[in-house]
Amino acid sequence: MDQDAPTILETLIEETRAELENTQRELKEIRLTVTQSRSELEKLTQRNAQITAQLRQMQANLESLPRADIKAAYDAAQDAQQRLFAMRGQVEKLQGDQTNLERLAEYMRRNLQTLEAMAAEQAPARGGAGGDGKPMIVRIVEAQESERQKLSRQIHDGPAQALSNFVLQSEIAMRLFEKDQDLARQELANMKSAATATLQKIRDFIFDLRPMMLDDLGLTPTVKRYVDAFKDKSGIATTLTVTGQERRLESVREIMLFRGLQELLGNARNHAQATQIRVSLDTDDTRVRVIVEDNGKGFDVEAAFSGPQRTIGLAGLKERIELLGGALQIDSQPGQGTRVVMDVPAGDAA
Missing domain, CATH: 3.30.565.10 (Histidine kinase-like ATPase, C-terminal domain)
Incomplete structure (x- = not known):
């Protein structure tokens, strides 16, 4: 068992380093996606502003315009608003994912530093057994896995559930825009309140995880x-x-x-x-x-x-x-x- 302990620690360090590299690759990809989405959002914002300006011009001459043209203009405006709303939501979600990945990468970097410090400073204790007969490094691995399980449960019950609710609320709001814009605005206000509360919970969660x-x-x-x-x-x-x-x-x-x-x-x-x-x-x-x-x-x-x-x-x-x-x-x-x-x-x- 003493001979296996250093190998276990080295394997753990290698796995952590590989996970960090994978997270960094994902972070690079999502940063590129955020940049592209922001560019698309800017285009949609400009398009929406142009359509809004056209509607204002039409309102001054409604009596002289065909009903079909008026309906087409308002349909285009509604479609532009929905696209803009959806893109804003996508950008906000991507930015949130980017922030979470950055936090995760930093946490993993620190975790890797801790493991490497243990390997360098506690080499004599690697094969030492605790009171239950398990080598120290095995106990360290078990503790790390326990923390990962706890983290997984917290993410599932907190941020993941909140994001699922946001997706549902956004779909409801988009459908309401076609039927009752007042109700749609109320739904958006509810989403904003829920998002604010969830953001604070996520900040508290991140602070507890790794301030x-x-x-x-x-x-x-x-x-x-x-x-x-x-x-x-x-x-x-x-x-x-x-x-x-x-x-x-x-x-x-x-x-x-x-x-x-x-x-x-x-x-x-x-x-x-x-x-x-x-x-x-x-x-x-x-x-x-x-x-x-x-x-x-x-x-x-x-x-x-x-x-x-x-x-x-x-x-x-x-x-x-x-x-x-x-x-x-x-x-x-x-x-x-x-x-x-x-x-x-x-x-x-x-």
Whole structure:
């Protein structure tokens, strides 16, 4: 098994690199399609403006024009409006797809960097087995697949469902234009409201998936924003205390600590039934420490690290922290709340 572990890691890196290259190819293609669609949209916009101007001229001479010419002009105007509306929707969808692919490519680049860092820095641990007898790299692969399944469910239940509704609403609106333009406008207004709400959900989803400010500004500003957002959405009284130096860390350390904080806050909200949470972040020259305390119902720590499910949750977090040369300390008892400390070496500056 020890001999197979490095091969598994190398295969995982190769597969991730191949997926990234495929995503980049798709991104290049969709950028070209967006450019072409924008050009077509501009032509349709100009065409619609010309037809509108012609209609205004006709309105001044309606009595002298044949009814057939008037009907043909209005039919052409309606057709131009429908084409313009459809093209605008197509461009907006393509732009949304482009943004999502760009986010995905960035996420995969960071994921590849993390895997390569593990291969370079944790070579002695590749063949090491965890408490359930599985090699560490196998547990890493399982954790990655678990995250992919979770991501797939979230996309299916959220953005994918919303886009399906938009397609249906757009078809309804286009049909209403032929019968009742007032109802069509109301349907478009409903679509706009739904699109605004969905856009905010997608932004929240992207931030949870991979906040860009983690790459741009680092761990401390991202933690501040995330804790504020968590407090607003959960309604739980949550405080954050930041001490020590505010500096950049290696990307893999910032990612691990941020993901750990996400998981701990999620546990406090979803399982502990906490009403108060205290978060502290302390950074010095050699160590970074994140502490999450809650007044929830607590749990049996030993039970959380035993049994067939130990590769997920806190057990998985403990292993990821240890991969960085750090330690995870958990103090909890049923009915007495929970205190979790993530303590990792600061490493070299980013």
